[in-house]
Amino acid sequence: MSKKSGNGTLTINNAGTILEADESISGLLGYTGAQLVGSALTSHLTDTCRKPFEHELARIVTGEIQTLHLNTLHAKSFVLPLELTLVQKTEDHFQFDVFDLSRRSDLESELDQVRDHYMLLSESTTDVILQIDNHFNIVYVNSAVTSVLGVKPERLLHESLEIIFPKSQYSRYRERIYKYFVIDDIHRSTKGLGNVIEALARKAGGELIPVEISMGNSRGIGDDRILTCIIRDISLRKKADRRLRYLAFHDKLTSLGNRDRFAESLTRVLNEMTPESGKSAALLYLDLDGFKKINDSLGHEIGDAILKACAKRLGNCLRDGDQVYRFDFEEIFRVGGDEFTILLPYISNPEDASIVAKRVIDTLTQPFSVEGWESIKNIRLGVSIGIALIPRDGRDRTALLRNADAAMYRAKERGNSYEFFTEEMNDMAMERLLMEEGIRQALSWNQFELYYQPVVDANGKICSVEALIRWNHPKHGILPPDRFIPLAEDMDLMKPLGTWVLSAACRELHAFQSRGYPELVMCVNIAPSQLEQRDLCETIGNILARHNINPRHLRLEITESSIMENPERSRQRIDLIKSMHEGITVAIDDFGTGYSSLAYLTRYAVDYLKIDKSFVMQMHKSENSKVVKTIIDLGFSLGLEIVAEGVETAEQFAELRRYGCHYFQGYYKAMPLSSSAFDKLLERDAREQVQSS
Ligand code: C2E
Ligand code: MG
Ligand code: MG
Numbered sequence: 191m192s193k194k195s196g197n198g199t200l201t202i203n204n205a206g207t208i209l210e211a212d213e214s215i216s217g218l219l220g221y222t223g224a225q226l227v228g229s230a231l232t233s234h235l236t237d238t239c240r241k242p243f244e245h246e247l248a249r250i251v252t253g254e255i256q257t258l259h260l261n262t263l264h265a266k267s268f269v270l271p272l273e274l275t276l277v278q279k280t281e282d283h284f285q286f287d288v289f290d291l292s293r294r295s296d297l298e299s300e301l302d303q304v305r306d307h308y309m310l311l312s313e314s315t316t317d318v319i320l321q322i323d324n325h326f327n328i329v330y331v332n333s334a335v336t337s338v339l340g341v342k343p344e345r346l347l348h349e350s351l352e353i354i355f356p357k358s359q360y361s362r363y364r365e366r367i368y369k370y371f372v373i374d375d376i377h378r379s380t381k382g383l384g385n386v387i388e389a390l391a392r393k394a395g396g397e398l399i400p401v402e403i404s405m406g407n408s409r410g411i412g413d414d415r416i417l418t419c420i421i422r423d424i425s426l427r428k429k430a431d432r433r434l435r436y437l438a439f440h441d442k443l444t445s446l447g448n449r450d451r452f453a454e455s456l457t458r459v460l461n462e463m464t465p466e467s468g469k470s471a472a473l474l475y476l477d478l479d480g481f482k483k484i485n486d487s488l489g490h491e492i493g494d495a496i497l498k499a500c501a502k503r504l505g506n507c508l509r510d511g512d513q514v515y516r517f518d519f520e521e522i523f524r525v526g527g528d529e530f531t532i533l534l535p536y537i538s539n540p541e542d543a544s545i546v547a548k549r550v551i552d553t554l555t556q557p558f559s560v561e562g563w564e565s566i567k568n569i570r571l572g573v574s575i576g577i578a579l580i581p582r583d584g585r586d587r588t589a590l591l592r593n594a595d596a597a598m599y600r601a602k603e604r605g606n607s608y609e610f611f612t613e614e615m616n617d618m619a620m621e622r623l624l625m626e627e628g629i630r631q632a633l634s635w636n637q638f639e640l641y642y643q644p645v646v647d648a649n650g651k652i653c654s655v656e657a658l659i660r661w662n663h664p665k666h667g668i669l670p671p672d673r674f675i676p677l678a679e680d681m682d683l684m685k686p687l688g689t690w691v692l693s694a695a696c697r698e699l700h701a702f703q704s705r706g707y708p709e710l711v712m713c714v715n716i717a718p719s720q721l722e723q724r725d726l727c728e729t730i731g732n733i734l735a736r737h738n739i740n741p742r743h744l745r746l747e748i749t750e751s752s753i754m755e756n757p758e759r760s761r762q763r764i765d766l767i768k769s770m771h772e773g774i775t776v777a778i779d780d781f782g783t784g785y786s787s788l789a790y791l792t793r794y795a796v797d798y799l800k801i802d803k804s805f806v807m808q809m810h811k812s813e814n815s816k817v818v819k820t821i822i823d824l825g826f827s828l829g830l831e832i833v834a835e836g837v838e839t840a841e842q843f844a845e846l847r848r849y850g851c852h853y854f855q856g857y858y859k860a861m862p863l864s865s866s867a868f869d870k871l872l873e874r875d876a877r878e879q880v881q882s883s
Contacts, residue, residue, distance in 0.1 A: 250284060551573055643855060656855065721763055
């Protein structure tokens with residue numbers, strides 16, 4: 191802005207009295223025109239300026255000079271330097287153009303411009319810009335406050351900052367904000383202050399919203415300071431954060447908390463379990479029985495639907511029912527494929543946990559039907575639950591999980607039941623650990639052995655023999671396969687072990703055959719993981735060749751459930767083995783315990799069906815007897831040879847024979863025997879056969 195534009199006109203007479211003063215002059219000096227006119231110009235000058243002025247006025251009169259420099263006094267008593275230039279001169283009055291040498295008005299209008307500019311900025315942001323003085327009174331707030339907090343700016347001006355916060359939180363916020371008055375941004379980090387704080391703000395209607403407050407540096411002199419705060423509504427960001435957190439901590443399929451969420455919740459519960467608190471809690475570890483089979487045989491889609499249904503049932507069974515046991519849905523977690531945990535954060539005694547466990551078993555064992563799959567009805571699942579009490583059974587996550595897991599294993603042995611953890615289970619888990627260590631060395635230390643159990647025809651003549659593995663354990667003595675085969679499977683040792691069995695059985699068969707039983711057939715059990723083995727067919731070929739065995743003297747026993755673990759691959763493997771080793775036979779073992787139908791299994795190139803011993807041993811019950819008869823009849827019509835396992839008594843033998851069963855295996859004829867004992871049995875059997883013929 192140029193100097194000229196600050197002009198005003200002032201007319202005085204030769205005595206120095208003001209005759210005329212336009213509005214600019216009166217504005218400049220802070221008086222009204224009426225106040226100025228008639229007053230002596232000297233009365234508006236500083237003391238030191240008065241004398242020189244009188245002198246200079248005389249020189250103006252004489253025309254010696256045209257310009258005056260005056261230090262005038264503003265109405266508010268500050269000094270304002272002016273330059274007066276003569277523009278008109280008559281005999282007794284002089285008219286001057288007046289220039290404000292302080293450029294005060296220029297600065298004021300510049301200031302106005304800057305203010306406008308900042309206003310514009312301040313009004314175009316969606317964040318609230320607010321200034322408070324050091325008494326925490328609001329001295330400025332922009333209009334964004336209306337949309338953020340639902341209140342007009344005028345309503346807030348001069349109010350205490352408290353007005354925009356919940357009462358219960360304000361003193362805490364005030365304390366924090368106060369620090370920003372005294373500590374500038376350069377020193378904040380060293381004092382542990384961030385440039386923003388998060389807080390809850392209160393809207394006009396009382397609703398609370400999360401906000402982020404950024405603090406500027408306070409400005410001012412001494413105690414009179416102003417702090418500028420920018421307040422941003424972060425509800426949306428918080429919502430997005432919550433969504434992200436939800437996704438990170440929840441299982442997509444069932445919407446239950448996931449493993450991480452479980453760890454977090456368990457830690458929280460543990461932290462609350464101080465010895466003084468006297469509180470106790472319980473951890474229930476659930477494992478579904480039979481889920482894998484359903485998933486493998488009916489497909490993942492149905493498996494998923496069932497898991498979802500389980501989650502829903504779990505939620506319902508914890509929430510409704512008697513009022514006493516109402517737990518938060520969030521306390522149920524899916525921690526693995528078919529594994530769930532339930533955290534009961536407060537229980538008054540262990541009985542509480544068992545009530546929940548019973549209810550869970552009751553609910554989950556009800557048959558499932560899957561929506562959209564009307565043809566698949568009444569699917570049944572089992573569930574085993576291990577319970578660890580907190581803090582009794584552990585004060586840290588690892589111990590609690592390990593103990594609940596050990597209890598779950600024990601529950602699994604009984605099926606559809608729950609067990610509380612006991613110290614003795616730790617011993618079992620320890621034993622399992624020791625067994626795991628031992629099993630690795632057992633192969634190289636030749637601790638495995640095969641026992642042989644004969645299979646006889648309707649006349650009692652030995653036709654084949656099943657090789658059954660034993661572990662001659664240095665400490666525990668002779669261990670049956672169910673003590674170590676599941677372990678070996680878990681530890682991925684079943685393939686080498688299975689190959690060893692095949693090889694040892696064929697070597698022994700060769701010996702039996704060469705001792706005068708050339709038609710004897712050796713039955714060898716094949717584990718699920720062996721069936722997965724790509725080179726199983728080749729391995730069998732090598733072993734047969736090495737021991738000079740004709741494939742028709744080898745029979746592979748594959749359990750029904752292991753076929754169902756991967757039906758298509760099992761079919762391919764069986765087909766390949768049978769086409770590569772002509773004459774080899776395949777038996778379905780433990781038939782009746784899986785979920786398959788016999789008609790389905792005949793799509794596999796199998797020759798023998800072994801009825802599971804659980805049916806045979808219970809044949810005195812008429813429903814079991816009927817099942818056995820039905821299996822035999824169906825087997826016949828499908829052209830299969832039928833073997834009954836677990837034949838223990840003469841009655842069972844006779845009844846099975848009456849039904850037309852072809853072959854018999856069980857204690858009635860002989861227990862599994864060592865190689866030499868079996869050799870003797872063969873001899874005796876041959877003698878008896880000769881005698882009876
Ligand atoms: P499996 O193949 O069904 O074998 C028959 C099981 O029934 C054997 O148990 C046998 O001792 C038992 N048994 C035979 N007759 C009777 C009887 O009259 N009454 C009763 N109560 N039981 C009888 P074992 O030897 O304990 O084997 C259990 C299972 O372990 C076998 O069932 C088989 O599935 C598996 N197994 C055994 N040896 C091997 C092996 O070398 N490899 C694989 N993969 N599995 C094996
Ligand atoms: Mg078998
Ligand atoms: Mg069997």
